[in-house]
Amino acid sequence: MSQQIPSPRGGASGGHRNGTDVRHALWVPTLVRALVALVFGAVTIFWQEPTENAAPWALGLFLAGTGGAWLFLHFRMKGREDVDLGSLANIPQLAGILYILGGALVAIMAPQNWLFVLLATMVLGLCGILELALGLRLRQSFPLGRDWTLSGLVTVGAGMGMMLVETLGAKAELGVVGGAAIIIGVTQFIAALSLRHDALAADRAGSPENGQPKRVD
DSSP states (O other): OOOOOOOOTTOTTSSOTTSSOTHHHHHHHHHHHHHHHHHHHHHHHHOOSOOTTTHHHHHHHHHHHHHHHHHHHHHHHTTOTTOOOGGGTTHHHHHHHHHHHHHHHHHHSOOSHHHHHHHHHHHHHHHHHHHHHHHHHHTTTSTTHHHHHHHHHHHHHHHHHHHHTGGGOHHHHHHHHHHHHHHHHHHHHHHHHHHHHHHHHHHHHTOGGGGSOOOOO
């Protein structure tokens, strides 16, 4: 459900200092992350018998893809005067790097199931906590604040869930993360569409007031 919130800190003109509404810079990386999550979620549903050798590669690619989306978001926001994340400004970049490095470690260095679960839990837990902290800090002052809060909670939950089903095998482990990925994918997809709609509406209105982000689910 949409809710009006203040413009991003540092953007008194509501996102037009750089010529376009700030939400134009946000919706494409958000959509990319949503698609990565939804594709992985679909794979975990239809892949009936994942092996212990293949599961780390599947999860590793998902983590790396998520990291790529975070880095894409970071570079889209970088240098904009209307985006100020304060002391947490480096978290999107840090999360992206951790996801990519973690994905590589999970894919390459987890030949045994217990090590696969341990590495995946650490990556999901750490990155989820970072995203949760970012979301909680900015939930009232940035368009993606509440979406980050939800995604962070789901990501941390996925990491904990993997540990709980470790004895049930790769199918259960991927299923836990795949379920979380579907939740994240759906919410991020809705967020991306909402951001794009609001950005285009603000552009059409042509008023600085319309640069204020109007939605947070």
